[in-house]
Amino acid sequence: MMKLEAIIQPSRFESVKDALREVGIEGMTVTEVRGHGRQKGHTEVYRGREYTVDLLPKVKLEMVLPDGLVNRAVDAILKSAKTGKIGDGKIFLSRVEEAIRIRNDERGENAL
Amino acid sequence: MAAAQSSADNAWMLVSAALVLMMTGPGLALFYGGLVRRKNTLAIMMQSFALMALVTVLWALVGYSLCFGGNGPVIGGFEHAFLRGVGAEPNPDYAGTIPQSTFMIYQLMFAIITPALITGATAERMKFSGTVLFLILWFFIVYAPLAHMVWGKGGMLNAALGGKFPTLDFAGGTVVHISSGVSALVCALYLGKRTGYPRQPMPPHSLVLSFIGACLLWVGWFGFNAGSALASSPLATSAFVATHFGAAGAALSWSAAEWIRNGRASALGAISGAVAGLVAITPAAGFVGAMSALAIGLFAGAFCYWMVTKVKALFGYDDALDAFGVHGAGGTIGALLTGVFAQQAINPIYGSGKAVGGLDGHWGQVGNQLVGVLLAWTIALVGTFVLLKIIDLAIGLRVSEEQEIEGLDITQHGEEAYNLES
Numbered sequence: 001m002m003k004l005e006a007i008i009q010p011s012r013f014e015s016v017k018d019a020l021r022e023v024g025i026e027g028m029t030v031t032e033v034r035g036h037g038r039q040k041g042h043t044e045v046y047r048g049r050e051y052t053v054d055l056l057p058k059v060k061l062e063m064v065l066p067d068g069l070v071n072r073a074v075d076a077i078l079k080s081a082k083t084g085k086i087g088d089g090k091i092f093l094s095r096v097e098e099a100i101r102i103r104n105d106e107r108g109e110n111a112l
Numbered sequence: 113m114a115a116a117q118s119s120a121d122n123a124w125m126l127v128s129a130a131l132v133l134m135m136t137g138p139g140l141a142l143f144y145g146g147l148v149r150r151k152n153t154l155a156i157m158m159q160s161f162a163l164m165a166l167v168t169v170l171w172a173l174v175g176y177s178l179c180f181g182g183n184g185p186v187i188g189g190f191e192h193a194f195l196r197g198v199g200a201e202p203n204p205d206y207a208g209t210i211p212q213s214t215f216m217i218y219q220l221m222f223a224i225i226t227p228a229l230i231t232g233a234t235a236e237r238m239k240f241s242g243t244v245l246f247l248i249l250w251f252f253i254v255y256a257p258l259a260h261m262v263w264g265k266g267g268m269l270n271a272a273l274g275g276k277f278p279t280l281d282f283a284g285g286t287v288v289h290i291s292s293g294v295s296a297l298v299c300a301l302y303l304g305k306r307t308g309y310p311r312q313p314m315p316p317h318s319l320v321l322s323f324i325g326a327c328l329l330w331v332g333w334f335g336f337n338a339g340s341a342l343a344s345s346p347l348a349t350s351a352f353v354a355t356h357f358g359a360a361g362a363a364l365s366w367s368a369a370e371w372i373r374n375g376r377a378s379a380l381g382a383i384s385g386a387v388a389g390l391v392a393i394t395p396a397a398g399f400v401g402a403m404s405a406l407a408i409g410l411f412a413g414a415f416c417y418w419m420v421t422k423v424k425a426l427f428g429y430d431d432a433l434d435a436f437g438v439h440g441a442g443g444t445i446g447a448l449l450t451g452v453f454a455q456q457a458i459n460p461i462y463g464s465g466k467a468v469g470g471l472d473g474h475w476g477q478v479g480n481q482l483v484g485v486l487l488a489w490t491i492a493l494v495g496t497f498v499l500l501k502i503i504d505l506a507i508g509l510r511v512s513e514e515q516e517i518e519g520l521d522i523t524q525h526g527e528e529a530y531n532l533e534s
Contacts, residue, residue, distance in 0.1 A: 045370075
């Protein structure tokens with residue numbers, strides 16, 4: 001099992017969700033987050049006072065996948081989240097030791 | 113006397129009174145509420161709302177009488193204390209066709225919004241107790257004398273009722289906007305900057321609230337200015353038109369100034385400009401024609417933009433929501449321009465055929481306006497400083513730094529504007 005975390009542009013979220021559903025991914029957790037990597041922020045002006053906003057809104061998707069699905073999921077996200085501009089985000093993969101379904105104690109990939 | 117009453121006048125004046133109350137709540141409360149940071153939203157709204165109740169009680173006890181009872185040059189008397197003699201009969205000195213009760217309740221709404229305007233300068237750092245005590249005393253020391261001098265019978269600045277220095281102030285350029293705006297500047301200087309200002313960003317938490325508030329202010333201002341004709345008369349129409357044109361002109365000129373400087377016109381700029389135009393047209397509304405109103409608005413929008421963006425930064429005072437930059441500056445420029453643009457064809461206040469303002473050839477009126485402006489500035493500066501000093505010594509004005517960082521909603525009122533998890 002692998003945990004996939006993807007931080008993407010909010011504007012790409014709907015296409016990413018659709019692309020993931022097409023490759024058969026049924027569950028995910030989504031959070032609205034703020035952050036930045038190499039992308040610079042923007043400037044806002046309120047009555048002549050300038051503020052540099054460097055934490056930009058992003059969407060973070062988290063899902064734990066059976067090993068067989070990981071590559072397809074990564075491909076789907078790469079294809080659907082890419083705009084080619086700086087600020088498109090990142091994907092992180094990490095190994096997961098165990099998954100447990102709270103309702104009935106199922107363990108491992110059965111719990112996903 | 114009852115036969116002289118006009119039900120049309122009374123209807124219009126009651127509606128106008130309601131419109132002016134709407135300017136404070138929700139108008140100003142939303143406008144200011146959106147401009148502060150989220151943690152101070154309820155606190156600033158509560159200050160406006162508290163005044164709706166507090167000033168009403170003061171008004172009933174002695175406030176109305178001090179403003180409109182008696183005929184002294186500086187302050188009224190106690191003849192209408194506890195609203196004695198204020199009923200269905202008109203008071204022919206002020207408004208001969210409506211019950212004095214209508215006039216009384218209409219004028220009350222002005223006394224409510226004026227101190228509320230000051231809270232824009234003290235926002236995000238003044239204790240609720242100190243704010244309330246200060247604004248109550250301010251009503252007696254600054255508002256009541258000025259209102260009597262400009263509008264009260266025998267007042268030394270009253271243009272219609274024999275003042276020594278007849279200052280034209282149709283709806284409150286001196287009484288409302290200079291008094292509150294200049295007091296706001298004194299408050300900002302006395303209180304000092306908000307913790308972290310200007311290093312730390314303090315952007316408005318919801319311009320949507322501010323936007324709704326500004327639009328309510330614009331609509332309410334028709335009651336404020338056109339209602340100041342005190343009758344459902346052609347003069348009310350003229351003031352209504354002037355008000356609208358002034359607001360539009362200033363919204364455009366503030367936006368244009370922003371567009372030229374920043375390459376974009378912001379929503380906050382447009383609504384701030386409209387308010388600045390409404391402020392500037394207030395003293396002039398019942399004295400100037402539509403084209404003059406447009407000119408006053410265009411000038412005021414650009415002038416207040418410059419005050420708020422340049423002058424404030426130059427001197428470094430923290431007028432948090434620009435109460436001075438908009439009301440003090442806009443009120444001053446409006447009061448002076450009233451002397452330039454007032455015309456007897458619109459309002460023959462000195463008698464038919466007699467020149468009123470500069471456009472009529474009576475440039476001395478600009479001098480009269482200057483006297484009124486200087487007097488209003490002086491009373492506001494001195495009165496506010498003395499009151500702040502006394503209250504600071506007695507109970508303190510500013511919250512502690514920890515309270516300021518936590519926010520006034522929780523520390524002053526024990527609640528939060530947005531309980532997003534409930």
